[in-house]
Amino acid sequence: MLTRTLDLPTPLVLTPSRSLDGILARLCRDHPHLPGTIEELEADLAARDATPATFPPPGKRQQALALYGRGWLALLVPAPDARGYQVRTVTPLRFDDHHRLARGCLLLRPTAWTVRDTPPAHADTHWDRLTAEWDLLRKEIATKGHTAPDGREARHLDLLTKAVDTEHELQRERAAAARPFTYRDVLPTAHRATYTFVLHGRRFPAEDEVLRIGGEPALRGQVLSVDQRGARLTLALDRPVDWQHLPKQGELQRVENTTVHARRTDALTALRDGHTRNPHLLPILAGTRAPRPGAGTEPRRALRGQRNPRTQHDTSVLDQWQQAALHTALATQDLTAIIGPPGTGKTTVITELARASAGSGQRVLLTAHSNTAVDNVLTRLPADLVTLRVGPEHRVDPAARHLLLDHRATDLRQGILDRVGARLSAHTSGGPGADHWPKALYEAVGALETALGRERDARAALDEARRSVAGPAQLRLDRIAVRLSRTLDRRTRTADRLTKLTDLTNPTDLAEERPGWWRRRQLARAEKALTVYDEAIEQAERERRTAEDALDEATRDHPAVHEQRENVERAAREVTRWRKEAEYAEAPCRALLAPVGDAPEDLYEFARWTRTAHPLLAARRTVLAQWRDDVRAANGQLHAELVRYAHVVGATSSGSAGPALLTGVEFDLVVVDEAGQITTADALVPLVRAPRAVLVGDHRQLPPYADDETVSRVHAEHGPDAAELTVRSILELLQDHLPDTAVAHLRTQRRMPREIADFCSKAFYDGQLLTPAPPDPGSTSHPHHSANPRRPHTTPLEIPDWPTLTPLFRTPLALIDTCDLPPTDRAESGDPRSRVNRAEADLLAALARRCTADDEEWAVIVPYRAQAALIRNLLKDLPPGTGDIATVDSFQGGERDVILYGFTRSNPSGAVGFLDELRRANVAFTRARRRLILVGDFDTLTRATDEGFRDLARALREHTADVGELLPSRDLEARLGARTA
Missing domain, CATH: 1.10.287 (Helix Hairpins)
Known part of the structure; x- marks a missing residue:
């Protein structure tokens, strides 16, 4: 620990704030070993040769000084006349306090510590000297044990910083230029701090935009949903506000998302200053060094199929690829990547990794791009692990809400109250007159x-x-x-x-x-x-x-x-x-006196024992009653204890920097799921918090979303390398230069039928995606299919039970070609960013109705929002929750029994727009668990101007003709009509 000792020539004078007496009384009641009065605090300071002190971290109150006593921290604010310090508050030492103190502090040695209501005229805070010494110490801390980034690392860091700042600047410009949304009413919802605003006009913000209530700078929040038909939006405010205090008419103004930018910037600053838990993180990201080979000393029982004694979970259910990935992840010393196509069990591996790591005493931070991915893992973890979910309640799956910090604190409080109540009941079992x-x-x-x-x-x-x-x-x-x-x-x-x-x-x-x-x-x-x-x-x-x-x-x-x-x-x-x-x-x-302990049998010995036991009983009863009352009122203290003892903390990648209670909490391992959808800047937010990291994802699915204007500006101002950081995921960037020892691949998928999976394997995964063979009667072993004959077969641990198909289609893969329709009937319409195709919409809606009649779980996914809105309107008479209608981008990570996909594009020029991003087709095709039905104009698609997409469309048509059903749209209409008749 770095220190700088300051011998001050005068006493330092402390003056109590108005609320300090109450603060100290509560502090002493909850923590009897801590000072209960300002005089006791003064005596504690006077008894020390030197007192540690630090300044708040950047972004916090700067005009303040933190003093560290024996188990406590006092926050001092210098008086305007610079003659003394007002003691604002005193708190028990927390994790972040210890962490900050361990990095470095000033050691103050005044001639005395004095408590006065008013500082004497000759007193001095020595504030200028303290701040100057602190600046020198900060520079020492920043350079201690930290090698300055070399040219390549510094350039990588600069490009990241420029890309992040440019994106934020563009957001700020858009917010300043945007017209506000006027509203005419505010309606409460079931969730705290969440309200529905009834809008004027037909202009709407996008989901996830940040809006501020006009005239109320502190009242801002994120758009949860937009109901265009009802002209309403639901806004989740940053903090709870009573409905009565909200203006019932007014404006909602666009503002930039400062929280995300601040978290990215903090992570980049930590990386630049060498304050990350993993000192090799920047060199690995910049490609100047490879991750160290795995130590191979972590629990090998996971590979031997033995039970973890802590969690009692049998890891023998993992296939050979999952076993190898788990071993690689457990043994990692720096950073490991697990790459798995859809359906290969990435969530299963993450669950086992978190289970094994937490079971061996490590603290795990689990993050992902989406809330759904985080919740999927957390809900699978065993109950004996203390698991916390961090994030806004409305974003968390109902099945995982009991893991939220507030819910956990409520459950903990109730559990303590129940146990304390039982003990208190036992200590008063004799009734009111028992004493x-x-x-x-x-x-x-x-x-x-x-x-x-x-x-x-x-x-x-x-x-x-x-x-x-x-x-x-x-x-x-x-x-x-x-x-x-x-x-x-x-x-x-x-x-x-x-x-x-x-x-x-x-x-x-x-x-x-x-x-x-x-x-x-x-x-x-x-x-x-x-x-x-x-x-x-x-x-x-x-x-x-x-x-x-x-x-x-x-x-x-x-x-x-x-x-x-x-x-x-x-x-x-x-x-x-x-x-x-x-x-x-x-x-x-x-x-x-039974709760006190074992009593002597002899009457006289028992009577003598009672003289000691009865006062002890009374003292315990008093403590239990006080504890019960304190626990009923406790909030922050229970939150801190939960965080302190948590084995696994789950949050989205951007949310992993909060809440404030997580500040300073150290993790042993961070797992980043959906790493193929997260930029390096966003991934750094969790990565800087642990010495070991595992990235999990599929870089051949859709990349991180970046709007064209942002990419264009970053490219224009900072070059193609900076622009690449906004459009390529951290997984995609890293997998090119990570050694084989730091990468594990999952190969066996158990989601899709073979007819679908074989095409996806060839088209998107170089033939490396394996599918279990169908059951062979009388055989106990079924080899996996392998498109690569040189790759050894494996024995599946679970064979999907593909259902018998309905008469509408004979195979799991069907392609409905609309080129049999007149060009004017099948043609697309709309502007370049909002295409619609009425013929395809009608066919997809009819297929959705058929799936509903057959009681099948279905989803319609299309490339364009306008097309999704059209289909949604065609199916508005279906009961809520019947099926899903979404864009491809929004449905990534989802899966359904039946996927109905429409290409939308139909034109004589062969233009396919952003369908030329083949990863979008990969996402669409790999969502199906039982059947994939594709609808499109294959005259347009197979003549696409983009060569990659054109080859894909032709290969898809040929594959469907071989193993599926290739059907003209009129034949489908006939089948549907016959079915209806």
Whole structure:
């Protein structure tokens, strides 16, 4: 830890803020070891030779100083006159406080620490000196152990920064130039801080845009959904606001998304300053060094198919590719990529990776491009792992909302309250008046001991009275008693000797090795002596009883003896009375004090134990009641504890930088799912937080979204390399130069039927995508299909159960060609960015109705939003939730039993627009679990001006003709009509 010691020539004066007394009182109540008054805080500071101090991190309050005490942190604000510091608040030390302190601090050594209501005139904060020394220390921290980026690394970092800043600047320009959206009403929703705004006019923002309520700079949020038909939008505000406090008419203004930009910038700053948990991250991203080979020391039981003892989950369900990917990921020292086409089990591998890592004591940060991907993994993790979901509630799948921090805190609070309530109930089990029983027991046992003493004294007085009047009778009784006592003592010693002789394993006898005859003689003598002693004792007992009778006869009528006998009887009655009282109080006392611990059985020992246990019970009861009340009101403290003990934290890549409670929390592993859809700038937000990272995705699906204007400006201002960072994912950029040891491939897909998968394998995955062979009756092993004959076959662990197809189509793959329609009927219309095709829309809507009638799960996906809107309008009479209608881009990551895909483009020139991005076709085709039905004008598609797309369309038509159904659109209409008839 770097430090700079400052010897200050004057005392530092502290003045309490108005709320400090209450803050310290609550602090001391919750944390008894921390200072409860400003005077105790002053004493703590005075007892130290030097006090650590830091300044807030960039972006926080700059005019403040943080002092670190024994378990606490005080925030000081310099007075405007620079004579003293006001103590604003005191908090327990948190993770981020320890982390910041460990990186470096100032050590303040004033001549004294003084608390005053008003600083004296000569006092000084030495603020300028402190800030100057802190700036020097920050420079030392930034350079310590950090090698400045070389030329290639620095250039890569500069290009990233320029691309991020240019995109943000463009957003700001658009927001400033955009006309506001006027609204005429605000309606509450079921979610907190989420409201529906009823708009004027027909202009609408896009989903995910950030809007601000006009005249209310602090009231801003993100658009969740837009209902164009009802002219409404739903806005999730950044913070909860009562409906009554919202203006019911006004404007919604576009603003730039400063949160995303700030998180990207923070990550880039950490990368530049060398403050990332992985010091090799920048060189790996820039391609100047490769990730270190995996250590190979992580749990190998995952590869042997054994059960993880923590999670009790059998990893033998993984196929050979998944096993290898899991091993590579577990062994990574820097960064590993897992590349898997659709349906190959990427989510399964991520789940096992998180399970195994968390089970071995590592803290895992799980991120993805979409909320759905995060939730899919988190909901599969075992309940014995503490899993947290970070993000806005409305974005989280209902099945994962119980993992949200607020929900977890509520559950934890209720669990604590239930347990505390049970303990408190046990500590008050005797009822409201139960506390009187210990006092009753104390009094009864005390009175019993007094009565026993009186009884002993009375019996002694009785013996003395008898002795004084009995004469020879008493002397005879005394002699008999002495003889009886001696005989009993001798008999005891002889019995002990006999026991030792009888014990054949006695070590002493074995050591002496005495012969058997000697042992037998000694045993006989001892047994004979016992017989003699028993007879003597019996005789002495008879003589004693005779002597006692004679003594009683001689003294019975003597007045002094008679008086003492009455005293003995009176004392005995008192003993009996108080013994019953003590025994009566003993039972409820034992029940009352049972929670304290095991109590002695003896009455007197129990009474003495009760004197300690009862105050302890009362103290515990007080603590439990106070704890119950505190837990009921606790929020932030429970949140902090949950974060502290979480095994897995899940968030989207941009959301992984918040909330504030996660600041400073260190992770051992970060997993970035959907890495093929995330730019490097967005991926850095989670990547800088852990020393090890695993990227998971498919770079042959759709890349990150980047609008043309952003790409054009970045290209124009900073060149093609910077523009590439906005359109290519981190996975696509890295996979070119990562060594084989840092990349694992998943090959076996179990989503699509073979007819669909074989084409996707050849068209998009170089023939490397394998599909399980259909079951062979009588065989227990079914080889996977492999398009590459040199690749070894594997045994599938699960064979998809493809259903019997309905009569409409005989195969899982069907292609409906609209080129049989007149050109004017099948032609597209609309502007270049908003194409529609009515003929295709009618066919897709008819197919969707047929799927609905057959009770099949379906989705219609098309390239253009306008086409999706047209189909949605054609099917508006279907019940909500019947099926899905979406664009290809928005449906990436989804899957359905039946996928209905329309190409939309139909024109004599062969123009296909952005369909020339073949990854869009890959996404569309690989969404189907049972059947893929394609609708398009293959006269246009197979004559496309783009060569890549033209080859794809021709290969698709040939493949469908071989293994599927190639159907003219009129034939489909006939089939649908026959079905309806």
